[in-house]
Amino acid sequence: VQESKPIFELYLLHGQIRYRLDLPAEELQLDMTKRSLGIEDFAQAAIYQTRCEMEPLAGLLPMDCVSVESANELARTIREMPDGDLLKYLAVLSVEPPADFPGALRLALELDDYERITEGSYEYGQSVLRRIGADEELISVIDGYMNFEQFGEDSMKEDGVRQTEFGLVRRLSSPFDGQTPLQQVF
Structure with missing residues (x-):
């Protein structure tokens, strides 16, 4: 993941003020964004557009229930992923599509429960x-x-390994939902 390129672009609105925030961002940038919008908390501003700048991640992430804080945490987590973990994350997202953005963040934070x-x-x-x-x-x-x-x-089959376009992946704690060893054999 390139350090300089943002992972997410959030377009914020408060009153008549519009602001584009590139993530991940440091605390200083987040504070400057709040001042520019004239708010004390990001919950006071509306996110009217969210863009993911990474393909194929953009096609796998749901953009429901996005908050500045969760988008920044996911962007930081992705930026700090060791080599190979982004492919593992993409494989997990394709096998277990999250219902909303917090679900996608949860999967990224629980990536140690998966093996590519x-x-x-x-x-x-x-x-x-x-x-x-x-x-x-x-x-x-x-x-x-x-x-x-x-x-x-x-x-x-017994371990519930799934084939994705990003490689084979399995969940370590238990087979993926909807799979039992008997179902896998047939």
Whole structure:
């Protein structure tokens, strides 16, 4: 995410005063915006237009219930995401579309509950074995006797892994809504 380019543009209105606020913004900029609008709290101003300057994020974010504070927090969160986390966030948004902007912010803040899968079925099968305690020596010993590809595919179904245009993703705490292991198999 480029540092200089804003993630969101909010167009605010208070009385006859219109103001464009680029986010993320520091506290000083937010205070100057309030002074320019003649308000003490952003709730006193109307947001008459919201634009997301990042594609494909713009197509995945609902723009209902946007506040200056939540938009700034989401913009900061996105700006501070480590490499790869933006793709994970986009994948999560496409699997679990939030109903409103606060829901999109909640998903961004809970991103640690998701995993973006970058490996194939063979490697996924091996990583599942590591998760349950197998070490490299054991995996090496059973390599010629076990179908890691099939085990990986079955484990992906069991784990509720979903394919998105941004890659494979799964929720760590539980499979995505509407999925149970039985439904996934059929």
